[in-house]
Amino acid sequence: MVAGRRWRLWLAVSLAAAALGAAATGYWWLYLRTEPGMVRYDPDARLDPARTYSLQLWDYRWPTAPDGTPYESWLRSTLAEFGRRHPNVRVEYRLLDPAGGAAELEEALRQGRPPDVYATWPGQPVFYDRRLQVPADLYFTREERGRREAPPAYVAAALRAAGHGGRLSAWPRFLVAHLWPGHREALARAGLDVRAVTGQGWDWNSLSAALSARPEREAGLIVNPLGTAAFEDLLHARAGPSGSPLWTRQGVAEVAAWLAQLRHSELLTVPAPEEAGDVPIGHLLGGRALAVAGASPWLVAKLAYLQPGGPGDGPLVLLPVPTPPGNPPALRLEASVLIVFRQRDYQGHNHTRAAVELARYLSTARHPWALPGTPILPAYRPAWEEWRMAGGFPPALVPLVESSSGPEGGDAGAATARARHLADASEALAAFWSGRLDHRALAERLGREAPPAPPAPPWWRRLLP
């Protein structure tokens, strides 16, 4: 009898210990998955069918896509489809002006009232506020994360670009590749094998040789004198796909010296800033330039669709940016992501779930600008596969989209510092292009000492999903 009682007692104690242990483990796991000082998340929360959720979506006022799809009507129909899937979720959208949208978001964050979902302009920060931003990885399903037998739902470069500080901060939407548009026939006339250039990449020497071999009347390589894109492309190609710092003194010096040499040999055409639209477009479409460096990806996408034959079959070809000899091909990407925010007046886990579902849905819907044959790539893997099969994208760069070695997305602080630096760089480069600043002075002005390597993340970070 006594032995029987002891057995029951032991069983009860063991069960209690197991329950306590499980609770502690669960708490520990939740603790690890929650940033210090942050409110808790409940990724298991579901939509309550008896409740109506009202979401605010902030997106940008995108121009009509090159294939003629007006952005707002596309967004309306996409949201209507979302509404059919989630009848109790109402979405109000607001289209921001690209020039002032970032400031509006920052103001809304200061007031603690950001939109539920914010679709970033490419290149904007992917991380803003620990207290208000909902980490995407907490809500990723097993399928989205990828398994041994199936890759993640988004291409690796997009996941990398949507991450910050080792976590996935947002839902990837699309990627913008900085490529140089070239003229197929003009490149061939200069002795370049276009298929080899797009299939394996090219280096500074092969570009210089082609520029020297081109017919005399042709403009060679046209450099966009506005902004920093052309120079940044080359810096990035020099730094390689590892995402190491671009604006180092040595990097700026090398790129500037190479460009100065090309210019000295009259292989470069740098139009006056006021002709930075007419000259590249006219020469490129007329087949009187090999390629244009630093053209806006949106301009490249539009020209691809305006050319005779349309994208892929027309005279325009998308080229990788040439690298210094010996470097592997490189790809400069910017990402547009969907960020889920919660408000200071918290509306509950179910509301957050509704916002997550909207971000997820929009991340899988193909953005109207992510058209095959343009430098705008869908981030959602099924759409990417289809996009890639349509052709037009340099095969040499495909592995770079599918590898996760690119840079992570930035935060708001880094974006402000970068904007300040780019404004300064833009001014210095204008002086460089106009001949008022030589390549040594440019390197002196813009080059920075390479920053020390960032500290390794703590060991427990590796345990996180």
Next chain:
Amino acid sequence: MGEGRWKRALRVAAVALLLLAALQVSAPRGQGPHRTAEARAAGPCGPDRTLRPAVPPQRGPDVVELQERLRELGLYAGPVDGVYAGGTVAAVRELQRRRRLPPTGEVDDRAWLLLDDPGGRPGRSEQAASAPPPGRVAIDIELATQTLTVLVDGRPFRTFTVAIGKPWSPSPPGEWKIVEKAYESGGAFGTRWLGLDVPWGSYGIHGTNRPWSIGRQASAGCIRMHNHDIEQLFDWVEVGTPVTIRGELPSELWGTYRLGSAGLVVVALQVRLREAGFSAGRADGRFGERTQAAVRGLQSFYGLPADGVAGNAELYLLGLKRPAEQGRTGGGTRPPLPGDPGGMRLGRRP
């Protein structure tokens, strides 16, 4: 002059001024001042001149219109050459005789009415004169079908058949507003005139003394309606009522367009900017600040110099220029343009 007489004179002058001011306020806009009538006379849709047998003979599109009408009535079989002489004068005299009028051969405002066919009026609208329901009234004119539709809150309320401009003096496609309402005496403008804010001429919607022309390309660019139709419409609209004229726009532009530019080419630019997703406001043919901001938006987006001036690159991106015309830098292959080979249209009513 005594003080009392001065005071009386001042009082009379003050009363006269007040009366004048009251007259100015109470007169329908555009009806009172002669300035607007003069402006109309100077525009493409001016009042009729009187045609007279003369040496040298009078010539012009009004003579062409007269000859065409006389032919339709079986009174004239000569050439439609726009010369008011010989057989044309004889036909007018014959008509005057038939209508028991002195056969002077002169065709004035009233004489045009003699050319109406008493047997029937082509394209005449036979619709009830009920007022539109409350709501925002707008006018939508489709040049392809020669119809004018009154919209209330975007929904069609009444449709009238109208006459539009001839192919060589077309009605101006664009998004206009009524800026003037005036009563007319029954001449070329019929009984009512609704002036539009077209920046390159005095265009309007008006009645007519040539009712047979309704349903045709017959005017110098204005929109003609039957007098009884314009009289209804006149009561339904206000100064400021929007008027959209839908029709062909230039599909290719030359030159550069900047703040202050105006014309049909600017309408085409504004429409294309809007289609491209850069709102330039109303397509009113005036390159104002909104249009400039839209051009700047396009330039910023595509990485062009953001100077707000639409030149070769901008026009090409908007599908309004071929690269062969890209000035000193252009040439080479010619990509097809949206709307090529035909012209573009100020879109259909949704």
